[in-house]
Amino acid sequence: MKKIVTIFAGLTISLLLISKTNTDNNIVYVKNEITRSTENEADLYASKKSGSKKSQSGIASYYGKGLHGSRTASGERHNRHEMVAAHRSLPFGTKVKVTNLSNGKEVIVKINDRGPFAKGRVIDLSYGAFSKIENPGKGLTRVKLEVLNSLK
Structure with missing residues (x-):
């Protein structure tokens, strides 16, 4: 139930961010981000299996x-102060470098959960991890993911 509430809150925030500016441009932007993140996730999972170091870009959020x-x-x-995250397909225990594309700040997190379940998002970071790369008041940020190691 908590995850459903978190997803609903994330969607509400996303809609509020979209409605504050020119709606037509943002709808196109969100649609492009959803398409790009889905394609990138498939590439990241395939590269993880083959051992190469590919990356995935998209939107990151953080746990409530x-x-x-x-x-x-x-x-x-879940400990909101640890450097942990949720990803849809990477194995638990995988270390991932997350880079904020707007300011270049980086954090290394361990995957220990599944998600995010909101369209267009590629990773849910713990509050501690998100605050290392972005002001938590922002709520969402564009990031690049790089798999550092994988257990499978």
Whole structure:
């Protein structure tokens, strides 16, 4: 239930961000981001299996405060201060370098959960990880993901 609330909150924030400016341009932008992130995810997963170091770009968000202490898909308890993240397909334990494309700041996170479930998003970061690369008040940011190691 908490994940559904988080997804709904993320969608609401996204819609608010879109409605504040020229709507026509933003609809095209969001549609392009959704298409690009889906294509990039398939490429990233294929490159992870073959051992090459490809990257994936898209939108990152962060876990809400209400999920602190809840169980992740890997069975661990979510700690909002740790450098952890959720990805749809990368194996649990995979280390990923996340680079903010607007300011160049980087953070290395461990995948320990599944998600994000909002269209156009490629990764959900813990609050601690997101705050290392972007002001959490922003809520969303464009990032590039690079797999550093994989357990499978």
